[in-house]
Amino acid sequence: MAWYDMFSRFYDASIEAHYREQRALAAEALDLRPASVVLDAPCGTGQSFPAFRAAMGEEGTILGADLSPGMLREARRRAAAAGWSRVHPLHADAGTLTLDALREAAGRDVRPDRLHVFLGMSVFPDPDAVFANLWSLLSEGGRCVVVDVYAERPGLQGRMVEVVARADIRRRFWEPLERVGRDFEHRSLPTRAAHGGTISLATATKG
Ligand SMILES: C[S@@+](CC[C@H](N)C(=O)[O-])C[C@H]1O[C@@H](n2cnc3c(N)ncnc32)[C@H](O)[C@@H]1O
Numbered sequence: 001m002a003w004y005d006m007f008s009r010f011y012d013a014s015i016e017a018h019y020r021e022q023r024a025l026a027a028e029a030l031d032l033r034p035a036s037v038v039l040d041a042p043c044g045t046g047q048s049f050p051a052f053r054a055a056m057g058e059e060g061t062i063l064g065a066d067l068s069p070g071m072l073r074e075a076r077r078r079a080a081a082a083g084w085s086r087v088h089p090l091h092a093d094a095g096t097l098t099l100d101a102l103r104e105a106a107g108r109d110v111r112p113d114r115l116h117v118f119l120g121m122s123v124f125p126d127p128d129a130v131f132a133n134l135w136s137l138l139s140e141g142g143r144c145v146v147v148d149v150y151a152e153r154p155g156l157q158g159r160m161v162e163v164v165a166r167a168d169i170r171r172r173f174w175e176p177l178e179r180v181g182r183d184f185e186h187r188s189l190p191t192r193a194a195h196g197g198t199i200s201l202a203t204a205t206k207g
Pocket of ligand 1: 004042044045065066067071094117130
């Protein structure tokens with residue numbers, strides 16, 4: 001994750017404005033409740049935390065997993081600056097993350113009832129396997145939201161996005177969720193040329 005360690009220094013400045021609206025829509029689609037436990041993987045610099053927090057208040061728990069220590073440092077800084085409790089960024093590979101690791105990070109017995117995968121499926125090295133692991137951590141009846149960029153044939157901007165984000169935006173990222181989830185829905189989100197492809201949001205329930 002050496003690239004993302006470096007990227008973490010300018011990630012928020014370069015990315016935030018491009019995804020603000022989509023982040024808000026993803027948080028809304030999670031249908032958060034005051035005592036929800038959200039697993040945000042990858043959490044990056046924690047850019048989605050404020051939207052979760054606003055929807056859940058003090059009672060909710062955020063478990064943010066990321067493989068890049070640099071991105072996590074920013075996520076921790078964000079949580080500390082806001083004075084949030086129950087926000088736990090942890091260093092983990094989303095493909096091998098365990099419930100024990102989540103419990104250790106939270107310091108208590110937790111089980112995610114919301115799974116948020118924002119700009120992760122295009123970046124994970126083996127998205128099917130990583131998603132299967134994340135899905136296994138979600139409780140029965142839990143809700144999952146996956147958001148990413150897709151282009152069947154990326155143009156110049158799409159290829160630039162792939163280089164900058166170390167991503168593969170040709171992945172049909174919603175399909176792993178579609179295969180396992182109940183009440184699956186998939187819709188487009190507001191998209192601009194700078195995104196390099198179409199942004200869309202997929203949701204489904206477990207069990
Ligand atoms: C494009 S960023 C998205 C971050 C965040 N979800 C957001 O919306 O800003 C991709 C993130 O995936 C993380 N990442 C890549 N592979 C990972 C893995 N196997 N496990 C956990 N995090 C991973 C990177 O460190 C990086 O923070």
